[in-house]
Amino acid sequence: MICGIDEAGRGPVIGPLVISGVLIDGQQEEQLIKIGVKDSKLLSPSSRVQKFSQIQDIVKDNMIVICNADEVDDEINKTNLNILEAKLSAKIIKKLLPNKAILDCPSNNIQAYTETMRSLIGSNMDSIELVCEHKADFKYPVVAAASILAKVTRDSEIEKIKNKIGYDFGSGYPSDPRTIAFLKKHYRDFDIFRKTWATYKKVAIAGNQSSLSTF
8 A cells, every 4th residue: 555645835925735645556556647647736727626536536545634824833933844744744644554655755855854754653653665755746646646636625725715815815825926915915914824934024024114114
């Protein structure tokens, strides 16, 4: 039994980080290839949505973890983003109990990240083979399937936030002009922002300085 794990939403200043894991056997890997599973970034939004349900029908099991902005901030204040992703990935591995887990490694130091993962899943799971690789979502269909589940889930969560607050803030990424314009206007108004992000801090400092000068 093989588990693939990937994330969506590491970089945005708005919204959750989503980690997904899928559990398959060798036969199901062939089925994932047959339906055209590939890294979510290579698929259109409509194709990702279509494959989401197909993947869940094919795989043995799956798990999706949604980590909201305030939860991301809480962990960043204590450790860092890689540790947060490792903790959530370990949670998935402990739930799905694969013989082998393949992860899209977020760290430049693959060996250190693998050792961190090993410590987080615990010595009682030493028999689980861990494979941490860069670009694993391109190499392994099981990881690509996880990337699709994560991306579609994050996109859905972003739409829920937009509907709840009544604003279209774009993608939530700092590279998006709509996101930055919304952040500058509403950084005090909602709890959807990752306040540990440099992008948020820069806007907040500028806003506070402007308020003081006006006063």
